[in-house]
Every structure is written in C-alpha cells, then in structure tokens.
Amino acid sequence: MLLITCPHCGPRDESEFSCGGEAHIARPLAENNLTDAEFADYLFLRDNPKGLFLERWRHAAGCRRWFNMARDTVTHEIVEIYPMGSGPASQAGKAAHAASWRRDTAAEAAAKPAPKARAKKEQVS
Amino acid sequence: MTKSVMTRAGLFTRAAPQQLSRSAGGGRIDRSKPVSFTFDGCSYRGYEGDTLASALLANNVHLVGRSFKYHRPRGILAAGSEEPNALVRVGRGARAEPNLRATQVELHEGLYAESQNRFPSLKFDVGAINSALQSFFPAGFYYKTFMWPASMWMTYEHVIRHAAGLGRVADEHDDPDRYERIHAHCDVLVAGGGVAGLMAALQAARSGARVILADEQNEFGGWLLGEADVTIDGDTPAGWIAGVVAELAAIDDVTLLPRTTVFGYMDHNYLTLTERVTDHMASPPAHLPRQRLWKVRATQTILAQGAHERPLVFSGNDLPGVMLAGAVRTYINRYGVVPGNRTVVFTNNDDAYRTALALDSAGAHVLVVDLRRDLRGELVKSVRAAGIEVLSGHAVTIASGTQHLARVQIAPVNEGGSTVLDDPFHMDCDLLAMSGGLSPAVHLHSQARGKLGWDDRLLCFKPTTVHEASFNAGAGNGVFDTEKAIADGLKAGGAAAKAAGLTVSDTEAPAIEAPNQSWRPLAAWKIGNGYGPGQGPKAFVDFQNDVTASDVGLAAREGYQSVEHLKRYTTLGMATDQGKTSNINGLAILADALGREIPEVGTTTFRMPYTPASIGAIAGRDIGTLFDPTRLTRMDEWHRANGATFEHVGQWMRAWYYPKDGETMQDAVNREVLAARTTAGILDASTLGKIDIRGPDAAEFLNRLYTNSWLKLGIGKCRYGLMLKDDGMVMDDGVTTRLGENHFHMTTTTGGAAGVLDWMEEWLQTEWPDLKVYLTSVTEEWSVATLSGPNAAKILQAAGIDISLDTADFPFMSMREAHIAGLPVRVFRISFTGELSYEINIRARHGLALWTHLMAAGEAFGLTPYGTEAMHVLRAEKGFIIVGQETDGSVTPQDLGMDWIVSKVKPDFIGKRALERASMAMEDRKQLVGLRTRDRRRVIPEGAHAVLDPNEEMPMTMLGQVTSSYYSPNIGGSIAMAMLKGGRALMGGTVYLPMLDGDVIEAEVVEPMFFDPKGERING
C-alpha cells in the first residue's frame, strides 16, 4: 500500500488513488498522416519497465485531480510527483523520460506541438 | 435446561480429572480462578492465565491432533504461535473456528475445543492407515499419481479434496460476531513486546514518539515470561515488565495492543494487525467487536518478533511427548505445568541446559543428551553440579511409543550426528525436550523485502539490510542474549525516534543477570538412526505438512535443486505455519543432499499473513447491506407502496415492473408496454447520470468528446450523442442539452455516470488543460419522471403545466423551463420509446410530490407506471440500443448502423482516427441486426448464438449472439436484436439458434426496427 503525496491534499493511502498508466504519451491528431501501425503505438502499446516509470495518477477518492508520478516499479520508491503538463525534474526522472522507446515513434513526432508551444508546455530538456 | 438433557449430557461428560501435571506453585496463572473447559467432549479444569495447550498439558493430555497426511498422533510441540501440531477447532455452531493453535488460545470458562483431522476419534483414527501405507505417499505423490490419465482427475480431485482439508469451518454460515477495522498512524510501530520490543518502545516513547506496541500474546514480555533464572535491575522479569508496561500505559501517545498480531508488512511502512478483542472472554460485552483489524501507517517500524526454536530431526521426533526445550521451560515457569517426569533433554546447544535445570527443580528426572563432544561453559557445569547426567557426543536416535513417547534409543554419534558410532541403549521416558538452536522470526522483515544473511556461528538467517524505514531488534535480529537484546532494543528505539525527527531520550540499559551461555549450536541437521539411508522410523522436518527428512532427500535426488521447487514438490513450509519450525532444518538437509552450503541454497519467500488472520476481521463491517451502498430514488417509497418489483442497476434499485393481483411478470410487462403506446406510461428515470457542464469552452469540449457536432446547437435544444473511447469503440450515449451559451446538461447511462465523469475529467486535465470547462455531477440533484404515450401532453396539461405544449412552441429535441403545481421544472422533449414523451426534471426533494401529482392528473388518461423491463421492450421495438447490452467494448458506431451520428467534417474527436483503421472496415465485423423468429411466439434467450447451418458438426461456426430479446405485445410477437458477423449482408436471410436441449430456433434477419419505422408517433 503505497503512501502517495497528492499535490493538493497531502499524503494519502494508495487506495484513494487510481493509476492511469504510462505518462507522457502525446496524442496524435486524426489529421496526422500516421499509418495504422504507427497509430497503434499510441493507442495500444504501453511501456512496462523494470525500474523508474513515469505514470499518471488520479486522486480518485479525494480531489479527483490528475498528476504525474515517477515510481520505481521494483522498489516502489516514489522519486517525484509533478503536475500534469510538465516533465520530471529529477535527474532519474529525466533519464527515464529520455530513455522511453516512445520518444522515437512516429506517433510521438506527429503529436508533438510546435517547438515554441513545446518550450512553454514541457520543461523536459 | 431440562432434567433429561442434563442426564444425557452427563453420559458424555466425565467428571473433570485432576490437573496431575500442575506444579505446586508458581507461574503466571491465577490459581484462585479455576476455569472449566471441554476438549473432545471431556471436561477439564485449568486456571485463568492458561492457554488451552498449558491446561491440556496440566491435565496430562498430550495427544491433541492427527497429522495432515499420515494422520499420525501429534502432541503439543511449542508454546507460541509457531506451534505446528496442536491445531484445534474452538467454539460451537456459527462461532466455531478451525485451525487455531492451542498454544495461543487463552483459556476461559466454558471454552469448547475439538481436535481435528481425525475420524472417528482422536485415539482411533481410520486415516492413520495412510501411515501404514507410508511408502505409497512419498514426496510429490500427488503429482506423480494423479496426473494421469487426465480424464480421471475429476475423480481423484474429489477424493483428495475430501482427504486433504485441514480443519472444518463453522457449521452455520452467518457469523454472529462483529468485527471492526481501524486506521492508525504512528511515529514508531513496534512489532513484538518481548524484552527488545519493550525496551525499544520505552525508548521511543520517552523520546516523544507516538508509539504503537503490539504483541500476539495476552501479556507483554515474550520469552522472558518463561524464564526464572534472569533478573533485570535486581527485579524479576515479571516485575521489570510490569514497570515498563505501566510507564508506557501512562503515556498518552502510546497505544498498547496485547493479543495483537502484526501479520502483514506492505509497501511504505503499511502494516496490518489483528487484535483479538474478546476471544479470551467467556461472555464478551455486547459493545466490543470480536476482532479488530488495524491498518497502521508507521513512520518507522521496529521488528522485535523474537526467535523460534528448531526441533532436531531424528526418527520419531513427532511423537506426543517430544517438545521444544524452550517451550518446556515456558510451561514450567510461566504456566506451572511440568509436562513429564522421566525426561530427556536432547540438544546441540547450551540453552536447553536451562530447561534441564528447570525440569530438575520441578522434581523431574533428567538426562541430558548433547550432540556436542567438547562441553564447556557455566551452564554445563551448573547442570552437572545439580547431579544431572550429561552424555556428550550422543544423540537420541529413535523415539518410540504408540500414542505417546515411551522410550528413546540413545547412541554415540559422529560430529554431525548423522552416523551412529556404537551400539545404542534404551531408556524409558515420558518427555523429550529438544533444542536445535534458534531461528530469528524474520517473516515481517522479509515480507517488507529486507535482506537476510546466514550467520555461520549462530546457524541461522538473520536480517542484514532493510528495505522499508525499519529496524530489527533482539532475538529477531539474531541477538539472543537477554542483556544484548535489551541493549539492541534500546538502540533501535532511539534510532527509530531519531529517524522520525525526534530527540533521543537519554536512557540507560538496565542491568541484567542471566546465565552465561553460548548461543552457538552444533551443526547437526539430520540425526542418524542406525538404519540405511531413508530407512527406519520417519524423522519429520515439517510437522504440519508431514514432510520428512527422506522426502527432502528424495526431492533432491529427483532433481529439485532450487529451494522454491523443493518447497512446492514436498510442500515443505507450505502449511498454515509457513514452516516456522521447519524451514531452516529443511534447507540445511537439502543443502547437505546437494553438497552445497546453506546460504547458496537460500530461503523461500515469506508472505503475509504471519499467522492466519480471520476473514471476518478483514471484511470488518463491510458485509450484508453495508457491503455496497444501495441508491434509491426519491420516488422509491411510491414504487414500494404500489407493489413494484426491483432490479439492481449498478448500485441503484430500480422499479422493474408493477405486477397487479394475479399478474405474472410477462402479464405486467405486456400491460405496461401496451399502455405506453395506447394511453400513457410513466417511468422513474431519476437514475440517469446527469453532468452539469459549464465554461466558455464547454461546446468545444463536447465537440471533441462526442462523434457528432455540437458547436452550433441552439440554446434550449437537445441532441443525442455517442461517446467513443480513443480506440473507436462505443463507451456511452445520452442526450445533452444546451441550457445557455456556456452551459450544458448531459445525461449518461445509469451505470456509466461515474465513469463518464471521470473520463471527461481525464481529458480536461491531462490532454486539454487549456479548455476552460467545469464539470459537476448532478445525478442526485434531479428527480426525473418520464411521461410517454399519446396522452402525455394531455396529462401534463391536466397537471397544470404553465407552458404551451404545441409542437410548434415546444418541438421534439428541445427543453423548456416551466412550472407544475407551482414547482419549477425542466421539461425535455426527448423520447426513448418513440412516443410523444416528456422527461420532467425537478429538484430532487420534490421528486415524490411531482410523481404523485402526475399520477393523480393522469388517472383519467390511463396513465400507467412502467418499470425498466417495459422500458427495455419499448426501446427494443424501436431498435434503440443500450450501451453495455448491444455493445461490449468492441463495437463501433458503424457496427451499430449509426454512421449518421459520426461527423465527417470535424477534424478530430475521440476515436476518430481509430475508426479509420483498415480493420474497422472489415466486412465480417459483428453488426447490429434485428431477428424475427419464424415461430412468432418463440422468444429467443438472450445470449443465444446464431449459426448459418444448424447441422454443422460441432464446434459450429458462430455468427454472433443475441443481445436483446423480448415478447412485444405491440407487434404481437417476438423481437430480438443481435450482433452478427457480416450481419448487414445477411439481411432477409435465415439464421439458426441452437438451444442446449437440441432444439433449434429459426429466425429471419431484419432491420433492427420493429415498430413505427417512419417515426410518426413522436408528436403524439
């Protein structure tokens, strides 16, 4: 039973939260010219790493707000919790973000906002 | 009680025998408070402070159970929760609880206990024939025997299950007791209240920590309660313990939990505890729960669970009368019970010498048989000085007796005890106290993924590194010596307080006087018996699962080299005691058989619960009606008063149909369905999910959420919408109405309301945070009555509605605010029946008033209440789908023939790209069709599978399944909808629906629209 610190409510039992799976999956728009296989990368494929994983969580039985969490799937250590729309700030979190196979997919490239907007929206560098 | 019953009871209840094995004085029992109890139909006496085990031993009852596999007679081995043999069923009727360890059951007046695993009686047991056939039950017996032929497995399984059960659950199923759950937080949780745990708790508490101290026994003190040769700060152990407990009890921030087992240790210092609140009481007060489940989140945890003594593995070591040496000492010193007169102490270490001295003091004859050759140390000297004979380099090679130990065979043995060196001699005896060294109870530490290391000197695994914020202390940490264990507890208490951010109190460890002993045992894992390998009487490793030393050897020879494989093949350590007394012996014997070192072989995984936890405590109050909330509409009272039957729809209780006198369900539903199309019907639709959507981007949001267009919907207009997942599959539907420029009222399916709200929030928060939209669940804010049928408008007028209902003024798919009987309402002209229909929403608290008012107004117009069953028939007549009935998460709008609702012009909406995948256009996707049975009276069972050729050999080629099927009184025949592969191409053709009984229903594939296909009735 993890102890998760909701950015809005404070530390609460895991049972109050629901896990929304892998974070930082950019959604390609319908007009992007992706092949079905490329689109399937976005739609169906989810990472399941041994080690640090960037996930989306929701304080379902609390404030109902979503946030991101960097959690080690082996040790269950929560390295950091950070807001939706931003990237991880920790070195380990940044490394996990960069290391994801998804960064190289066509779905990801198609969904990326223009460089200017991206600089504003994401703090991952 | 009548006289005759008393007489009959007397036949079965002998007069309580004397407590022949009770010592003259001493112990922590209250001799002024005698207690009567019953075991296997016989009455006995014990004292308050006894456990069932100590009281049975006081009455010279050693035989308390039969073993699991061989049904061998078994006695009490231990004095604590590690007891593998003495499993009993306690209580009667609905309160009976199986598999309790007699060593943990506190005695109380009237306690009723039975032995287990015997038939017809403990002393004469038919199953013991297994023991005579023991060569047929080697390790892996089930795997080898019952796996072939596969067709016989069902037969074998029946026999095995009958034979394999351990204990018997309560005869009645409704548990009359109450259980509670409690959540708690603390700075320091101390698991185990022996010397180390007490000292740790004291130090943490003195440092200002919020402390919870839990111990599984009825009083704190642990092993110390059974020691008579120790003083602490000049006081007796009991005196020192009482002082510490009193100091802890006086501190507000300390919670003392005796009779509480910490049984689970989960991530982030989350621990689960079972507190046995009233199990020890003869007549528990009504206000107390029987047990409490504590869920504790601790900042720091101190594990001070102590250690378990290991048996020695020799032939006949499972006979009643063979006990652990430490347990014997505990029975003498703590319970005032001397479990034997002619006794043998068999050991590989110093500690058992303390038991020899205790037995000697209690007046028993003692012989010490020590596997070690070179005996030194003060304890050995003391024993010899007491005139007790000590045999060094000897072993008890065989213990024998029928249902109790009667004699032992003793012989000189080699260094490791495995080989008999010379002729044995025999000795009569009635108690054998054995000691194979101590194993720290590392269960919680391991559950929390702490690491273990092998201690070559102490011959045990002990904690090395922790994974959680925790500390180990005392015997559980491999620190067996009392003085050192107290110091270890003090250190851990301070370290935990410091780690919790507190200033550590300046406490000094108390002064200890205890026997000066070595804690180093001799490595002697399997004692020889003079026979060839694997021969001679059985030597048990795991008493509870009947695993012998030969089983372990056999498994090794058959190639089971991994300890995890050994465990599963032999079931070593897989019983309810999780091998507390057997794991290390089993590992050592396996290591020996494999020619490897013990640490190379490693340990198996420890899992919760440490000792079995009752399901009742885990369920707590969440049972019966409290298991899940039941949601009722505001009109529920009326439905009940008018004889409605109900069905569960999610958590809601919805009126299903309203049978009148003598009506069957079909009669009632037919009448309700007909009325809705000939006069008028009224449905309680309050359960529909309702979401209030506001914000400048509300329309844009809906436009992305639904498949159709929403930007240009006029204020006061309603629109049906279909919601997809991003994979293109239908997830929900409903009508949404624009109440204002930036304000919408959405309805969802009854079951989907919460999920849809979460879904919308997810998109707003995670994908489109730039959209300014605010969502509020208003399902409970509104009561909804739906009027449907040709007379619907007349009834609303009769009810006094203050707006024009002319279609020109109030067209289909629009909403008007109005008043009925002076109360404000929102009226939606939408229809799920195809009839002229009004959904009248009113503030929830007026729901019942609105309903009764409409019923009164409608009486002259034939207004008939209809339930969910009629609603289903009415919508099926029109071919309207129900999400979750026609759809199952693999159905697209196209599959439903609803292309019309999917926008071709919107650049994007959720699911749009997925619908364009090549696989979505495949012709053999399941498509929605109607089915018209050839025999018009025949209603197809829902879920029936359709085939094209009913004569095809099985397995037939399935086309798909019937999703909705009813008798339609308006059609005068059966109607059905189905999802069939390539269904639209089958239109006009025939499909067959084979039934289980061999019958085949024939049906024509038709459009899923059975009534008023042109929609001419919508305006009344």
Ligand SMILES: [Zn+2]
């Ligand atoms: Zn929160």
